[in-house]
Amino acid sequence: MISVSKVVVLALAAAAAVAALLTAWLVASGLRYAQPLADAAGLLAAGKPAKLPDYTPVYNIRAYYCPSGGRLVLSRSGGEGCVPAHYVSIGGYAEAVYGVAYGPGNNTLKVGDAWVVAPYVSPSGVTSYYALCPGGYSFTPEEVKTPAGVLVLIRCS
Numbered sequence: 001m002i003s004v005s006k007v008v009v010l011a012l013a014a015a016a017a018v019a020a021l022l023t024a025w026l027v028a029s030g031l032r033y034a035q036p037l038a039d040a041a042g043l044l045a046a047g048k049p050a051k052l053p054d055y056t057p058v059y060n061i062r063a064y065y066c067p068s069g070g071r072l073v074l075s076r077s078g079g080e081g082c083v084p085a086h087y088v089s090i091g092g093y094a095e096a097v098y099g100v101a102y103g104p105g106n107n108t109l110k111v112g113d114a115w116v117v118a119p120y121v122s123p124s125g126v127t128s129y130y131a132l133c134p135g136g137y138s139f140t141p142e143e144v145k146t147p148a149g150v151l152v153l154i155r156c157s
Contacts, residue, residue: 036052036053037052037056037090037091037114037115038108038110038115040052040056040090040115040139041090041108041115041116041117042108044088044090044117044129044139044141044152044154045104045107045108045117045129047141047143047152048141049138049139049140049141050138050139051137051138051139052137052138052139053137054137055135055136055137056090056091056135056136056137057090057091057092057134057135058088058089058090058131058133058134058135058136058139058154058156059088059089059092059093059094059131060086060087060088060130060131061086061087061088061089061095061096062084062085062086063075063076063084063085063086063087063096063098063119064076064077064078064079064082064083064084064085065082065083065085065101065119065121065126066078066079066081066082066083067081067082068099071101072101072121072126073098073099073100073101074096074097074098074099074100074101074102074118074119075098075099076095076098083125083126083148083149084128084148085119085126085128085148086119086128086129086130086151087116087117087118087119087128087129088116088117088129088130088131088154089111089114089115089116090114090115090116090117091113091114091115092112092113092114093114094111094112094113094114094115094116095111095116096109096111096116096118097109097111101120101121102118102119102120102121103120103121103122104120104122104127106120107119107120117129122149124149124150125146125148125149125150126148126149126150127149127150127151127152128148128149128150128151128152129141129151129152129154130151130152130153130154131154131156132153132154132155132156133154133155133156135156136156136157137156137157138156138157139154139155139156140154140155140156140157141153141154141155142154142155
């Protein structure tokens with residue numbers, strides 16, 4: 001006859017196995033989504049097309065580059081001498097870190113579950129990013145010259 005303690009031990013072992021399988025599945029599904037987002041952000045920042053395995057939302061966020069301490073820094077609100085800029089958040093809504101100046105080599109950042117492609121300042125002006133859709137699987141950037149610099153339009157399908 002099976003004792004109560006053996007039944008409890010077997011039940012706990014089964015629960016632990018289910019928990020381990022569930023944890024492994026959650027980690028694997030999170031990694032499946034996280035790495036492609038990072039790759040897509042890097043590709044879009046470099047002006048190259050990106051594809052993702054799942055439908056992914058994209059959010060447009062308006063910001064400004066404003067003079068501060070002899071240089072331009074990203075700001076949430078504009079004012080005198082500020083240049084309007086746009087950037088995108090991929091995979092969720094997230095805002096860039098304000099009060100800093102981004103460059104072409106450091107304008108992608110992970111914020112929560114999303115990736116941000118921030119606008120940056122270069123000798124040719126401010127490079128901004130603007131998605132022409134609320135999301136998609138495939139993203140194609142197209143550069144357009146503006147008086148303030150470059151606007152990278154992101155087409156989605």
